[in-house]
Amino acid sequence: MGEMVSRVAEDVLRARSATVGRMAAAPSNNDGCAPSAASREPAAVRRMFDRIARRYDLANHVLSGGIDFWWRHRAAELVRQWRPARVLDLATGSGDLALAIARKLPQAEVTGVDFSPEMLAIARAKGLERIVLADALNLPFPDGSFDCVTVAFGLRNMADWGAALREMARVTAPSGHLLVLEFSLPRGAVQPLYRLYLHRGVPILAALVTGQKDAYQYLAASIEKFPSGHEMTKLIDGHGFVHAGARSLSGGIASMYSARKSSQWK
Numbered sequence: 001m002g003e004m005v006s007r008v009a010e011d012v013l014r015a016r017s018a019t020v021g022r023m024a025a026a027p028s029n030n031d032g033c034a035p036s037a038a039s040r041e042p043a044a045v046r047r048m049f050d051r052i053a054r055r056y057d058l059a060n061h062v063l064s065g066g067i068d069f070w071w072r073h074r075a076a077e078l079v080r081q082w083r084p085a086r087v088l089d090l091a092t093g094s095g096d097l098a099l100a101i102a103r104k105l106p107q108a109e110v111t112g113v114d115f116s117p118e119m120l121a122i123a124r125a126k127g128l129e130r131i132v133l134a135d136a137l138n139l140p141f142p143d144g145s146f147d148c149v150t151v152a153f154g155l156r157n158m159a160d161w162g163a164a165l166r167e168m169a170r171v172t173a174p175s176g177h178l179l180v181l182e183f184s185l186p187r188g189a190v191q192p193l194y195r196l197y198l199h200r201g202v203p204i205l206a207a208l209v210t211g212q213k214d215a216y217q218y219l220a221a222s223i224e225k226f227p228s229g230h231e232m233t234k235l236i237d238g239h240g241f242v243h244a245g246a247r248s249l250s251g252g253i254a255s256m257y258s259a260r261k262s263s264q265w266k
C-alpha cells in the first residue's frame with residue numbers, strides 16, 4: 001500500500017489545477033456557489049473546499065477562538081490509547097488531526113484522504129506524508145486495511161452519511177476503532193446565543209478572513225442539519241459499527257464519537 005500512497009500523493013499535485021477524474025464529472029447545478037446543506041453535492045463541496053483551502057486553517061482558529069486545537073488534541077489522545085498501527089484520517093483537509101495523531105503515535109502509519117486537491121496540498125506542505133486523493137464514499141483500499149478510522153468535521157459534508165459510515169466500516173480491520181469529531185449545538189440557555197453567532201457572526205468574520213461568506217453560511221446550515229448525541233450514535237451503530245458512545249466538548253459546540261467495527265459487518 002505504501003507505493004500506492006506515494007504515487008497518489010504525486011497525483012494530488014498534478015490534480016491541483018486539473019480535473020479530479022470521475023469526481024469532477026459529477027453533475028452539479030451549483031457552479032461557484034456553496035453547496036446546499038440538504039443535498040451536499042460532492043462536486044460543489046469539493047470546489048468550496050478548494051476555494052477556501054489557503055485560508056482554511058486561519059479561519060478555523062479565528063472562528064473557534066483557538067479551541068479547535070484542543071478538540072483535535074482530545075481526539076488524537078483517544079486514538080493514542082487504542083494503539084493502532086495503521087490509521088486512516090478521512091476528509092483530512094489541511095491535515096491537522098492526522099498530524100496530531102502522527103505526533104502522538106510516531107510508529108503508526110497515518111494516511112490522510114480527501115477529495116480536495118487544494119486542501120491536500122496544504123496538508124502535504126505541513127508535513128503529512130501519506131496522502132491519497134479519493135472520495136470517502138468509494139475508498140481505494142481493500143477491506144480491513146486500517147486499525148482505526150478517524151474523521152473530523154468531514155462526515156457532515158458527505159452526501160450520504162450512512163453510506164460513508166459503511167465504507168469506513170469496510171476498510172476498518174475486525175474490532176478496529178472509529179472516531180468521529182463533529183460540530184453540534186449546545187443545549188440550554190446558550191443555544192440561542194450560539195445560533196446567533198453561527199448564523200450572523202461566523203459568515204461576517206469568515207468573509208473577512210477568507211472572502212467566502214457563502215461557504216460559512218453553508219457551515220451554519222450544515223451544523224443545523226447534522227445529527228448529534230443519541231441520534232448520531234444510532235446512525236453509527238446502524239452502519240457497520242457497535243458500542244457507539246458520545247462525548248460533548250466545550251459545552252456541546254463539538255462532539256466526539258467512538259465505536260468499534262461490528263463483527264456482523266458485511
Ligand SMILES: C[S@@+](CC[C@H](N)C(=O)[O-])C[C@H]1O[C@@H](n2cnc3c(N)ncnc32)[C@H](O)[C@@H]1O
Pocket residue numbers: 042045046049090091092093094095096097113114115116119134135136137151152153154157158159
Ligand atoms: C471542514 S474540512 C475538515 C478538515 C480536517 N479534517 C479538519 O479537522 O480540519 C472538511 C473536509 O472534508 C473533505 N470532504 C468532504 N466530503 C468528502 C468526501 N466525500 N470525500 C473526501 N473528502 C471529503 C473536504 O474536501 C474538506 O477538506
